[in-house]
Amino acid sequence: MASQELPGRDSSAVAPRAEAGGRERERIDHDASLGSFARRRHRKLAVAALTTVAIALLPLVIHDVYLQNIIVLTLMYAALSQSWNILGGYCGQISLGHAIYFGIGAYVSTLLFVHAGLTPWLGMLIGGVFAALVALALGYPFFRLRGHYFTIATIVVAETGLLLMLNWDFAGGAQGIQIPYGPDSWAHLQFARDKLPYVYFALGFALLTWLVTFLIEDSRWGYWWRAVKDNAEAAESLGVVVFRSKMAAAALSAFFTAIGGSFYAAFVSYIDPDSVMGFQLSLLIALPAVLGGIGTLWGPALGALVLIPLTELTRSYFGGSGNGLDLIIYGVLIMVIALARPEGLTSLFGRTRKARATPQARANPEARANP
Amino acid sequence: MNRREIILGGASTAAVLGTTGLHAQQPAEVLIGAVYQMSGASAQVGVDAQHAFDTALDVINNVHDLDLPLAKTAGLPGLGGAKVRVIVADHQGDPQKGRAEAERLITREKVAALIGSYQSAVAVTISQTAERYQVPFISADNSSPSLHRQGLKFYFRAGAHDEMFSKAMFDFFDALRQKGHKIETLALFHEDTIFGTDSANAQQKLAEERGYKIVTNIKYRANSPSLTAEVQQLKSADADVLMPSSYTTDGILLVKTMGELGYRPKAMVAQDAGFSEKALYDAVGDKIEGVISRASFSLDLAAKRPSVGKINELFKARSGKDLNDLTSREFMGLLILADGIDRAKSTDGEKIREALAATDIPGERTIMPWKRVKFGPDGQNLDADPVLLQWVGGKFVTIFPQSAAIAEAKWPMNT
Numbered sequence: 001m002a003s004q005e006l007p008g009r010d011s012s013a014v015a016p017r018a019e020a021g022g023r024e025r026e027r028i029d030h031d032a033s034l035g036s037f038a039r040r041r042h043r044k045l046a047v048a049a050l051t052t053v054a055i056a057l058l059p060l061v062i063h064d065v066y067l068q069n070i071i072v073l074t075l076m077y078a079a080l081s082q083s084w085n086i087l088g089g090y091c092g093q094i095s096l097g098h099a100i101y102f103g104i105g106a107y108v109s110t111l112l113f114v115h116a117g118l119t120p121w122l123g124m125l126i127g128g129v130f131a132a133l134v135a136l137a138l139g140y141p142f143f144r145l146r147g148h149y150f151t152i153a154t155i156v157v158a159e160t161g162l163l164l165m166l167n168w169d170f171a172g173g174a175q176g177i178q179i180p181y182g183p184d185s186w187a188h189l190q191f192a193r194d195k196l197p198y199v200y201f202a203l204g205f206a207l208l209t210w211l212v213t214f215l216i217e218d219s220r221w222g223y224w225w226r227a228v229k230d231n232a233e234a235a236e237s238l239g240v241v242v243f244r245s246k247m248a249a250a251a252l253s254a255f256f257t258a259i260g261g262s263f264y265a266a267f268v269s270y271i272d273p274d275s276v277m278g279f280q281l282s283l284l285i286a287l288p289a290v291l292g293g294i295g296t297l298w299g300p301a302l303g304a305l306v307l308i309p310l311t312e313l314t315r316s317y318f319g320g321s322g323n324g325l326d327l328i329i330y331g332v333l334i335m336v337i338a339l340a341r342p343e344g345l346t347s348l349f350g351r352t353r354k355a356r357a358t359p360q361a362r363a364n365p366e367a368r369a370n371p
Numbered sequence: 372m373n374r375r376e377i378i379l380g381g382a383s384t385a386a387v388l389g390t391t392g393l394h395a396q397q398p399a400e401v402l403i404g405a406v407y408q409m410s411g412a413s414a415q416v417g418v419d420a421q422h423a424f425d426t427a428l429d430v431i432n433n434v435h436d437l438d439l440p441l442a443k444t445a446g447l448p449g450l451g452g453a454k455v456r457v458i459v460a461d462h463q464g465d466p467q468k469g470r471a472e473a474e475r476l477i478t479r480e481k482v483a484a485l486i487g488s489y490q491s492a493v494a495v496t497i498s499q500t501a502e503r504y505q506v507p508f509i510s511a512d513n514s515s516p517s518l519h520r521q522g523l524k525f526y527f528r529a530g531a532h533d534e535m536f537s538k539a540m541f542d543f544f545d546a547l548r549q550k551g552h553k554i555e556t557l558a559l560f561h562e563d564t565i566f567g568t569d570s571a572n573a574q575q576k577l578a579e580e581r582g583y584k585i586v587t588n589i590k591y592r593a594n595s596p597s598l599t600a601e602v603q604q605l606k607s608a609d610a611d612v613l614m615p616s617s618y619t620t621d622g623i624l625l626v627k628t629m630g631e632l633g634y635r636p637k638a639m640v641a642q643d644a645g646f647s648e649k650a651l652y653d654a655v656g657d658k659i660e661g662v663i664s665r666a667s668f669s670l671d672l673a674a675k676r677p678s679v680g681k682i683n684e685l686f687k688a689r690s691g692k693d694l695n696d697l698t699s700r701e702f703m704g705l706l707i708l709a710d711g712i713d714r715a716k717s718t719d720g721e722k723i724r725e726a727l728a729a730t731d732i733p734g735e736r737t738i739m740p741w742k743r744v745k746f747g748p749d750g751q752n753l754d755a756d757p758v759l760l761q762w763v764g765g766k767f768v769t770i771f772p773q774s775a776a777i778a779e780a781k782w783p784m785n786t
Contacts (some may be wrong), residue, residue, distance in 0.1 A: 065478050069475075
């Protein structure tokens with residue numbers, strides 16, 4: 001905007017000097033905007049650090065395991081939705097089949113733990129890599145599909161995975177797999193009553209996915225993905241390798257979703273195909289990002305912060321009646337949010353910041369004109 | 372033992388001392404948590420369960436002239452007449468939510484014991500949570516055999532599991548053989564999800580053990596639009612007994628296709644599910660006069676156990692329907708649990724567990740066809756006999772075992 005005003009002001013001055021001055025000023029503006037960009041990034045980091053510390057201190061105040069359980073689930077869904085957001089939000093490839101990656105993570109780490117005694121820490125990495133490979137194998141044919149067709153393909157593949165697991169006896173079939181009941185152990189990620197370790201693991205997981213998204217935002221891949229999302233043809237004409245961009249986003253997204261699956265298995269210590277690969281789960285992974293603000297850094301976390309406590313509390317305190325009151329409250333609230341904030345909950349903060357920034361923005365041209 | 376456990380142990384000891392020491396007057400109310408699906412596809416099961424529990428609470432908390440545990444007294448005499456109250460929680464058919472709700476009921480609502488949960492997958496996580504908090508869990512209506520094989524100390528199931536159901540069928544065949552009926556060959560016909568596959572596997576194993584020949588074993592998709600090819604195979608095999616493990620719509624399709632292809636099986640012994648559904652008999656009941664199905668409960672038991680009829684009236688007044696396989700077990704489950712708490716004279720988990728482990732209720736003091744209620748070390752009641760019912764003249768009649776039967780089986784159903 002500032003550069004558009006420049007020619008008008010410069011026309012009164014001597015041409016060569018003005019040109020040089022204009023360039024200089026342009027550079028300064030560029031530096032200034034870079035600076036403010038860097039400041040914004042720093043502020044985001046600071047907010048994330050503060051939030052993390054605040055959540056880490058939360059269990060000191062909240063001793064109740066039921067509430068701690070809600071904290072774990074909220075963080076887990078924030079992280080899962082953040083992972084989904086990489087492919088669905090930044091790259092614009094809406095997947096409603098992420099349950100398959102979640103399921104792969106859950107099954108790989110659990111099978112390795114139950115049959116080979118491998119610690120879930122390693123198991124979740126193996127599961128993550130495996131899920132990323134599956135995402136690449138699926139992406140190869142599917143990323144030739146566009147829009148709704150891609151979404152439908154992801155649903156179909158996840159359902160196929162579900163049927164496969166239901167009929168695979170080695171993996172427990174429809175009965176599922178139980179993680180044997182043992183003593184508390186960090187190595188096995190098993191804690192009988194204690195929820196604190198799970199709170200901290202989920203917090204670390206959520207922070208990790210946030211950081212990855214944060215780094216992506218300002219990386220070449222991040223810009224490529226957003227370009228692909230906005231207009232794949234235009235991006236391609238500018239030299240963005242569209243197909244490979246999508247593949248990379250899918251692999252990264254699948255990797256972290258699978259880590260979430262492994263964590264879920266350790267947390268609940270029982271998995272069965274319906275609970276770790278069902279279509280419902282694919283929706284639950286996407287929903288926080290959609291509600292919070294699709295393709296935004298804070299959207300998934302905000303969405304999860306609203307959704308998960310809401311489902312848990314309404315179910316616990318209204319669900320026992322059997323009249324569906326909890327689901328009615330849940331549905332109405334989602335509709336209200338969707339109607340009031342169609343761009344997601346993050347727009348709440350965006351507007352206030354813009355409102356705060358407006359007087360500054362008005363003051364700025366003067367400040368620039370004066371020296 | 373690490374520091375946390377010591378603190379936990381200390382806290383729970385303090386809690387126990389607190390309850391027994393300070394409130395030696397006994398609690399005025401004993402809370403029991405019921406975890407069921409109250410929303411979604413199987414919500415009706417949860418709503419019915421609530422009626423069953425309300426009926427059981429009526430029997431426990433008020434005076435009734437019935438030969439059932441705790442019926443003749445008001446409240447729990449062992450706890451100074453304390454009343455029992457049930458808190459229902461919704462698990463939505465999700466094992467994770469079942470776990471969270473069980474945890475909430477134990478830690479926040481301070482329930483003395485848990486009861487649940489219809490879906491076997493959810494029972495897995497509830498039973499594990501109960502074990503972790505040392506609170507007894509009564510598995511009222513779950514039938515998966517894997518549940519009592521988890522090696523849990525706080526798990527109890529008074530009803531039969533799936534393998535016992537299949538065993539009852541073969542006991543029935545053996546009894547018929549002894550009477551001189553010819554039963555050599557069996558045809559298995561089962562749908563392809565967990566229910567049908569498990570059922571067929573158990574039947575196959577039992578057939579081998581007891582010397583029956585399986586001439587054909589057909590697996591089909593439950594939502595298949597046509598069963599013509601499958602029924603053709605059944606017809607040409609023409610086994611002595613056709614054993615379907617089917618849900619409702621596929622069961623109806625099976626019977627209709629049999630009619631179209633002119634296949635009249637010599638006998639049909641079905642694994643519950645579709646063949647205990649009213650909808651199936653409304654649609655094709657006239658075509659399968661004499662079909663036999665296994666069940667956990669039968670209303671005509673009232674002829675032998677008079678409390679069945681009276682409890683059914685109490686239940687019907689609340690729910691508008693008769694007791695069935697599930698609600699009868701839910702009712703009885705809560706009664707058995709309350710009886711355990713009464714004998715424990717305490718709401719402490721370990722004491723209730725001990726009392727439950729020592730349970731010995733004769734079958735006559737239940738509304739079930741069971742011989743008695745006595746739990747094995749794995750928490751399974753081995754005397755929970757299922758019954759076989761025969762569809763005769765538009766209603767079900769109990770024909771097996773002898774102790775519960777009110778009529779002779781009509782065998783074979785078609786000659």
